[in-house]
Amino acid sequence: MKEDNLELIEYLNGKFKKVEDDFNDLKKDFNVLQTSVDDYAHKADKYFQEMVMWSGQIKRHEKWLKEIADKVGIKLEY
Numbered sequence: 001m002k003e004d005n006l007e008l009i010e011y012l013n014g015k016f017k018k019v020e021d022d023f024n025d026l027k028k029d030f031n032v033l034q035t036s037v038d039d040y041a042h043k044a045d046k047y048f049q050e051m052v053m054w055s056g057q058i059k060r061h062e063k064w065l066k067e068i069a070d071k072v073g074i075k076l077e078y
Contacts, residue, residue, distance in 0.1 A: 069076045 066076060
């Protein structure tokens with residue numbers, strides 16, 4: 001009977017070890033995924049900030065071009 005218990009204990013230890021290993025692999029994969037998402041979010045945030053900056057600059061340039069066109073008597077068509 002003692003041998004039966006030892007066999008069962010070894011079997012269960014093997015199963016728990018596999019679950020632990022699978023969990024650790026899953027944890028590593030999640031960390032990789034989380035890092036990738038964080039990197040992408042940082043890049044997207046930087047991109048959107050640049051687009052806001054460019055939009056403001058384009059509006060300023062359009063205003064200047066309209067003012068110049070008005071002063072020299074050129075009608076701009078949009």
